[in-house]
Amino acid sequence: MGKLTIPEQELMRPGHMGCLGCGGTLAMRLALKAAGPDTIISIPACCWAVMPGVWPNTCMGIPMLYTAFEVTGASISGIRAALDAKGKKDTNVIGWAGDGGTFDIGLQALSGMVERGTNALYICYDNEAYMNTGIQRSSSTPEGAWTTTTPVGTENYWEQGRKKDMISIMVAHGIPYAATANVAYPEDFVRKVQKALSIDGPTYLQIFAPCPTGWKSQPAKSIKLAKEAITSLAYPMYEVENGVYKINRKPKEQTPLKDYMLKQGRFRHLTEEFIEEQQKMLEANWKRLLKLEEITNEE
Template identity: 45%
Template sequence: MEKYAVYVPRLIKRKEKFAPGHRACIGCGEALAVRLAFKALDNNIVVANATGCMEIVASQIPYTTWHVPWIHTLFENTAAVASGIEAGYKAMKRKGVQVPDNVKVIAMAGDGGTSDIGLQALSGALERGHDFVYLCFDNEAYMNTGVQRSSATPYGAVTTTSPAGKNSIGQFSWKKNMPEIAAAHNIPYVATACHSYPFDLMDKVAKAASIPGPAYVHILSVCPTGWRSPTDTVVKLGRLAVETGIFPLYEVENGQYKMSIELPKLKPVKDYLKQQGRFRHLSDDIIAKIQERVEIEYQKLVEKAENGSKRAKRKSKTGAAKIST
């Protein structure tokens, strides 16, 4: 909290861009995450929003929740539309057309729109180096259309297209690691965030917007409807996802990994899984398998962050030596 003390009060007072009165379900973590993310941004933005819960609940004609320029995009082309807007502004400037300065383009989509259907457009936009921010609001399934599995649905979770039964444990594959895929494009900034850590989330979104070039922020968003969890446990579940190591909070700035929170000991994944209907059927054996996987993946991240900070120290020592000679 201390580290955010300087500017967070200013952010809190900022005008809402995602206004109240939308039609999200009670206790929607995704709506909370969107509200927080956009509070951290200036008014000088244009939003390209893929189809999904946040588009449906916020834009039913003749109403809108958005207080900034906003365009509804297809699943497939959100990052392509964002690229076009950014390139369009550049071209207009080049031609001497009067356009506002420093407009930041924000692309946003759910996990389905990001890790499945919009992945090609996103990869292209990251590779081309467009100056934009991509926000993925990950509620771990295609929620808007009735809770179908996506490649971001976690192993063992029940959805309507990955039901549990005699021959199935639910989702059969491990969650696709989208932040690592974004980081593999060697873009200037990648981060993970969750609405249950609001200041950390706002800090990362503001940072993403301040860095020239492409930035990607992956935001875990608890969905009580799809996760079959009580509406008053949304914040608690987000915290448990982080505290168990299931959803680690970290940043990758110019290739350098940094853990956002020090967790001396991870809580057991069971604490998180057992509070959600989508995991209620899991046997102790499957939970042990998930526990093992989470620990391995978490350790990999910690090592990347440690190696990175050792490298940075070595570099600064070499730099200091050079200055003194």
């Protein structure tokens, strides 16, 4: 054999502060491989605001701007504007935020960036809660999950809201390209990053990034868990280009949601009935995606 299926160059150095088995770290490593050195990245408050290292150290091999929590969209508009003023059209601009910084506090700035048509790629590494601050729920947290702000008590318990559908929100903006990705499929993610960066306009990627610390899962199982998120329909992998849907991975055989959930401490309290309800909801969503793919690919 002996063939590297993703770019060899390492622009993320070791010695960073990511937890064992961190999906968000792997996502960054892959994204930088895909983007290459002529890239500027803006990162708001999130795990990645801490993980590169304490001053003066950094694991980043590209220029990086740390920003406030809610500003990623505005920040990458600013970087792009300055590069345009300097005539540096080819430099890639990436905004890199967690789900809290994207789905919640940064949603307005992201919406503005997409609506303005900024030529930049926004990547959300989605670990489904505020992990950097210690596992508090976000609007990306799936229904049923334990977090420190949705504890399992006797009267009030676990996350009650449904996970926000960010891709649909992005598609509603008329974004040229939006996609979900998954750390278990590096080749697919690298391709999506490169495709997004080749588009002269705003693009959005959302990568499923297991968090063993927050999900109470085994670090070694991060990749297996990420694969199971696809086969159980918990986190479909698809892309939307100019409104046309394409599902990138259709499981040959659907695996039970229960198997996926019970590998994670954050779901361990759930009853079989509850998980069945969730599975029905995810199946309905999957059907909706299949339908969208069918409709949008019609001539």
